[in-house]
């Protein structure tokens with residue numbers, strides 16, 4: 001059993017300076033990812049800084065129509081917020097499809113963004129895993145890679161899929177991650193926050209050392225838009241996505257004025273399908289066009305021994321959402 005020092009921070013500045021004093025310090029939010037990984041000995045901090053008491057638990061509408069979410073807003077609070085339910089339905093649906101009620105009551109917005117992969121070889125602590133032990137190899141590439149491994153954005157070093165549902169909705173909506181660190185505050189575009197594994201799979205995000213996420217600000221909702229999140233998985237609850245799609249659609253009659261699509265379960269990061277969006281913009285809302293867009297989203301997909309089915313499943317997740325949002329088409 002690992003013993004940890006615990007400090008409840010009272011200001012972002014104090015939290016950041018405590019982090020800077022000792023490289024084995026980590027921020028603690030709801031603890032639903034962190035404490036599991038500590039118990040498995042995958043993460044080995046000797047000091048946790050609790051960031052619950054920094055007042056970062058508000059959801060505010062900004063004067064320009066954007067919505068600012070405090071880093072410590074829980075997944076439950078966010079999913080049930082009236083503005084999120086009315087203007088960002090896909091985000092509420094994505095959050096409610098994740099984990100369980102008890103976990104969502106503890107899990108925070110920042111913690112969800114920072115959650116780590118569910119690859120069994122990463123978590124078993126002994127298999128070859130470049131993410132856990134750089135240079136050791138990747139047991140998943142020649143091993144069991146059916147459910148929590150990606151077909152988009154993979155590299156020869158790592159193929160783990162990004163596990164979040166919430167982040168897929170945010171990737172479709174467009175958002176900014178606000179962070180504060182030893183050298184001040186800065187903004188990171190949500191699509192640039194999670195990194196592809198490339199040759200450095202242990203680098204998962206764009207945070208600099210000791211930076212604290214303070215808020216995530218969602219872009220203003222598109223006028224006249226409708227949206228949906230669809231998660232396909234092995235069982236109906238308490239399970240990560242095999243494939244998911246977050247879709248925002250604006251229609252002018254039966255013509256698509258605007259489309260935003262992001263995918264989960266199939267990419268090594270929350271995956272924005274920009275080529276599919278381009279094919280839909282200005283096109284008729286037809287089953288044929290939806291199928292072409294879905295195919296474009298998976299152009300360049302690299303299936304592994306057991307997860308090739310994700311290409312078809314992911315395409316179906318897109319088409320189903322587009323059909324539903326357009327009211328069914330001929």
Ligand SMILES: Cc1cc2nc3c(=O)[nH]c(=O)nc-3n(C[C@H](O)[C@H](O)[C@H](O)COP(=O)(O)OP(=O)(O)OC[C@H]3O[C@@H](n4cnc5c(N)ncnc54)[C@H](O)[C@@H]3O)c2cc1C
Nearest residue numbers: 029030031032033034098099107108111112114164165213
């Ligand atoms: C059994 C189980 C099932 C799950 N199923 C799903 C699912 O279906 N879909 C889904 O999306 N998720 C799922 N999750 C993941 C869950 O959503 C995350 O565990 C949760 O969102 C993490 O939030 P937290 O507040 O508990 O983070 P913590 O566990 O407290 O922290 C996670 C990481 O974030 C860092 N961190 C926390 N706050 C900050 C901050 N402000 N700035 C910088 N770094 C910070 C921590 O240091 C840590 O590294 C599941 C988890 C479990 C345990």
Ligand code: SF4
Nearest residue numbers: 119129138158159160
């Ligand atoms: S897929 Fe990534 S996380 Fe899983 S074993 Fe390979 S390197 Fe590790």
